[in-house]
Amino acid sequence: MKNANIAINKITASLEIERKIVGVKFLFTKEEYEIADAKPAKAKLPYCVMVKLATRGTGLKATLELSGCGGGTRALGLEEPSLNFQSGCEYNNFGLYQDLAIAKxxxxxxxxxKHKIYGVMTKPLEEYKEAPDVVIIITNSYNAMRIIQGYTYKYGTQANFKLAGNQAVCSECTAYPFESNSINISMFCSGTRYLAGWSNEEIGIGLPYGKFIETADGVYLTVNGSEQNKNKERIKQKLKDKNLTDPGIFKDEAYFIKERK
Structure with missing residues (x-):
């Protein structure tokens, strides 16, 4: 996908992103699942672990039977939430909420x-030949700031971030961006930090694929106004290495430097 490759080059030249950017594809039928270009998981895996593996280059697909976390299966649409979950009782047993009313x-x-799927595929975005549904970026808070700036450059303020420190990768980074057609940020949850082993500094961002393309362009176009001088030379060299045009990056033109002149 030409547009995806250009977007990946723009955002990785503009930012220091250590992990691969992940594409998520919902597979609605058995036929879609069988032809999806990824290996089936060999054992039950939580969805967030599949995403973690994709950030290191390993693409996988899984059905309900190969999914190892109920939070992920209900968030993605692999199965319906149980009555125990819907009542708030399951969450109330987590020790995260002061009473049943808060849990509910x-x-x-x-x-x-709001769909029923047969399976889900996660793999590096660069490996897709067709458009995925959601893009997930795992990174640090500085890069998250810049990605939000890139999104805001194109779409204006996202006023409806949703995060609760629970069901982070499956709901906050996947289901909510898909259902709302907007970007979301997640501080992760204790479950995914344990299961996937993210570092304490890492957080997640999810957004629909179409908006990732424009957001990456927004990150690229806001380098001049947002980055300190010490970063600009490195970014200019990376743009050159990737055969990308310099969008107009100049010393002392970040807004916070210009204001002090």
Whole structure:
């Protein structure tokens, strides 16, 4: 996909992103699943672990039977939430909420995909030949700031971020961006930090594929106004290495430097 490759080059030249950017594809039928270009998981895996593996270059696909976390299966649309979950009782046993009423409130505000799928595929975005549905970027807070700036450059303020520190990769980074057609940020949850082993500094961003393309362009076009001088020379060299045009990057033109002149 030419547009995806250009977008990946723009955002990775503009930022220091250590992990591969991940594409997520919903597979609605058995036929779609069988032809999806990824190996099936060999054992039950939580969805967030599949995403973690994709950030290191390993693409996988999984059905309900190969999924190892109920939070992920209900958020993605692999199965319906149980009555125990819908009542708030499951969350109330987590020790994260002071009473059943609060647990029920959190349950009511967790976003699930409003569809039924047969399977899901996760792999590096660069490996897709067709457009995925959601893009996930795992990075640090500085890069998250720049990605939000790139999104805002194209779309204006995202006023409806949703995060609760639970069901982070499956709901906050996947289901909510897909259902709302907007970007979302996640501080992760204790479950995914344990299961996938993310570093303490890492956080997640999810957004629809179409908006990733424009957001990457926004990150690229806001380098001059947002980056300190010490970063600009490195970025200019990376743009040159990737055969990308310099969008107009000049010393002392970041807005916070110009204001002090």
């Amino acid at each position: 409130n959190v349950v009511n505000n967790v976003t699930f995909c």
